[in-house]
Amino acid sequence: MSISRHLAAALVAALAMVLAVLAPRPASATQIQRVVSPGGIEAWLVEEHSIPLISVQFSFLGGATQDPPGKEGLANMVSGLLDEGAGEYDSQAFQLRLQERAIRLSFDASRDNFSGNLKTLSRNLDEALGMLRLALSEPRFDSEAVERIRAQIQTGLRFKAQDPDEVAGKLWFDLAFSGHPYARPVEGTPETVAALQTADLKGYVARVLARGNLRIAVVGDIDAASLGARLDQVFGALPARADLSDVASTRVAAGPVRRIVDMDIPQTVIKFGLPGIPRKDPDFIPAFIVNHILGGGGFSSRLYAQVREKHGYAYSVYSGLYTLDHAPILYGAVATRNDKAADSLALIEAELARLAAGGPSAEELEAAKKFLTGSYALRFDSSGKIASELVGIQLEGLGIDYINRRNELIEQVTIEQVRAVAARLLGTGGLIAAIVGRPAGLEEIRPGG
C-alpha cells in the first residue's frame, strides 16, 4: 500500500480552515500563522520556501511524570520504540522506508513532555507524514525491537552510572524534589527498565498521546491550506483527550543542602540550584534578566568573570532559569579541580549573596537588555530552531503574538524590579548542591542542618 497516495487523494477533498494571524515583522522577520484543521487540530506555521525542506516539531504534555511508580523509564523507552516498527512495517522495513526517502524522525521524553521531530525534503512530505501517523497510532512493539532497545537503554545506564555529570544531575533532582515525580530518573534504573512490559508501553501510548494535550509547529516549504488538511491525516486518529495522572505542584527543597558522592576523578562536578520563578509570575522577565547577569550570559556573566576569568577555577560555569511545569528552578553547574572545589562553591555563593543584597548595577541591566533583545533574532535563523521556539511558546501558553511582545517586555524592566527580584530569587535559603568527585575541604550539609 502506498500511504502517500492515500493521503494525496484525501487532501484534494479536504478543505482546510485556516486562520492566519499575520504578525508584523518582528526582529526575526518570522511570520507565524495559526492553522486549524477541519478536524480542529491546531498548528503554528512559518512558511519558508527557499529551501525544499519541512520541519515538524510537536509535544504531548505529560512526559516521564506519567510513568507509574516503579515503572520509571517508561516514557523514555516508548520514545525509543515508536520508530522501531508500526502498522504493516516491522523495524527494519520501517527504518528502510525512512532511509530511502532521507526522512528524519525521532522522539524524546523529558520530565514534562513527550516530543517528536520530523524533517523531510518537501517532495517526500506525504510519505514522511504517513510514517509519522503510523508511528503515533500503530506502533508494533515487536519483542525483538523491545528487547534490543531495552538492552541499549541498559547499556546507556551503565555508561552514565560512571559519568560525573549524569550522577550529579540525578542527585540534584533527588535532593531538590524528594518524593515528587521530578525526583525520579527519566531513563529509569536498571531494575525498572528490566521490568517494563509491552503492555506498559502500549498503555503509555494510549494514555498520553492524544489530540487534547498536543502542541504542533511546522516550518518550511508548505502553505497553510496544505498543512491544515494534512494535520487530520497525521494526528486525527489519536484519542481526543489524554488520561493524565495529576502531578502535584511543588518547589525546590529548602537549602542549604550539600551532598557529596565519592568518585575517583581529578575534577569535581557540582550542580547547584534554588527555587526559581514561575513563567506566569510577573517577576519572571526581571528574574530572567537577573539570571542572565548572574550566570546566563555567555562570556559576560558574573559567575564567568569571577570563577573563570579572574581565578581560573573552571572552564565551564553557568546558571539557568528553568520553568518546569510543576516547579520553577534556578539551576547551575561548575566543574573544578578537586582542591579548588570548595573555593569555587564559595565564590558562587558569594556572588549569589552579593547580587541578592545589592542587585545588578544600572550598567549591567542595560547591557543585559541589549544582549537579550538583540540576540532574540538568532533563535529564528533555521527551520529547526524556529519550530522548537514555536512549540516552546505554545507549551508555556504565552500566545501567538509573544514573539512581537517579548523584546518590549524586556525593555520595560526597571532597576527597581531587578533589585527586588534579585533579593526574592537569590536571597532566600542556601543552595541545594550535588557534588561528585573528591573535593578537598567540602563538608556535607544535611537537610535542616
Next chain:
Amino acid sequence: MRCLPRYLFLAFLAGLYALAALSTAGAAPKAERFAPDASGFTLENGMRVVVIPDHRTPVVTHMVWYNVGAADEPEGKSGVAHFLEHLMFKGTPAHPDAAFSRIVAELGGQENAFTSQDYTAYYQRVARRHLPLVMGLEADRMVNLDLKEGVIAAEREVVLEERRSRTDNDPGSQLSEEMSAALYRSHPYGRPIIGWEHEIRALNRADAIDFYNTYYSPNNAILIVAGDTTADEVRALAERIYGKVKRRAEPGPRLRPAEPPQRAERRVTLVHERVEQASLQRQYDVPGENGTAGEAEAMDVLAELLGGGSTSRLYRKLVIEDQIATSVGAYYSGTALDNGEFGLYAVPRGDTPLSTLDDALDATLAALIDGGVDATELQRTKDKLVAEAVYAQDSQYLLTRAFGTALTTGRAIEDVQDWPQRISNVSAEAVIGVARKYLLRERSVTGILVPAGKKQAEKSDNRS
C-alpha cells in the same frame, strides 16, 4: 540509534563533523550543487574571502579561519594553538580587557572559537547591520593582540580545567587519546589538540606570542560570511576593513612529518575502575581528501553503508541478527590536510566477549568485500548522504563550517559545491576497492575499554 554511550557518541559526532564538513557539502538526491550561490575572491594582502548568501533572516554568521592548528605546533609545545585561541579574547590596545566580548554581547551577538589539528577559527553571529563592526574587531585582533602577563596564569588553569572536563574525567576520552597516539608514530595528529597536560603547564606568554606572530596574518586567513548579505557588499566591507591589515608573516608550506608505513596492527587496552560497560573501537590510518581522487568519496559511502544507522550492515548483523552488540557504527573523517581516519565501534550486548565483536567486525568487512554491494543498497546509501546536504543548508553555522574546513585543508570552494555529484558517481567497485585496500588490520589500532576487576562479571548479568 539511541543511547550511544557518551564517549562513543562524541567520537561518532566527531566523525560526523568531519563528514558534515565534507558532507555538509551535499545536496538533494538529484545531486544539486551544495550552496550554489557561494562565491569567493582574494584581497590584495592575500586574505581569502568566501560569501554564502542566505536571506531568510536578517542575521549573518561572520568567521575568520586561520590555516594553522595543533598539528602545526613546535615539538614540546602541544596545546599552544588552542591556548592562543583562548588568549585571543584578552584584548588589544584599541579594545582592552574583555572589550571584544562585551561589545559583541551588547550587539546581541553570539561568539565563540574552535581549534582543530588543521585550523583555528573565530566567529560571531549578529544582526546584519552589525557586520562592519565585528569585522573591525576581528581585523584588530588579527595583528594587535596585547597580552598582559597577568592574564596568562589564570587562563592556563582554565585550559587545564577544560582538559580535565574533556579527557581526564572520562575513561572513554582517555582511550581515544591513547589510540590516536598509537595510530600516529611520527605525524603530529597523534598529539591531542588540547595538548598533553605537562606541556600545557609549561606554556607561557612568549610561546603564545611566537605562535601568533608566525601564523596570524591576513595572507594566512580566510574570511567567511554567511547570511543576509551579498558578495558585493562583503567585498566592499572586506577591502575597507581587512584590506588595511598588513601582511606580517609568511608561514610557508605546511609540511608535517609523514607517517611511516605501518606493518603490524596495534592494540590499546584501558582497564579502569570507573568503567562499568566494556566497549571496542578500531581506527584505520587511511588517506584524507587530498589523497587519490575519488577515494575519499568512496570511503564516505563505505562508512555510511557499514555503520550509518539502523539499516547499515553492521547494525543489521551485530545488533539485530546476532544480538551480540547494543550499538555499532562507522565513520570516515577525511577533512584533513594530511591523513584521514576510518573508524568502527561496537558495544557488547550482555556478556558477549569483546573478542567476539572484534571477529564480527572483520567478518562483516569480509562479507562486504567478498559479496559486494547490490545496486539498491548502494543507491539508497548515496541518496541519504546527498540528502543530508539539504538539511545542512538550513544552518548558517554548518554552511560556514563546511567551507572553512575545506579551505583550510587544501580544498577549494568548488570541491565543496560538487561533493554531491562526486558522491553520486561512486561505484560499487570503488567502495569495495577502498575497503580492500585500506581496511586492513595492519593499518589499524584497536582500542578496548574494560571494567577493572570482577566488576564486569558482576554487573553484566543483564539479559541479552
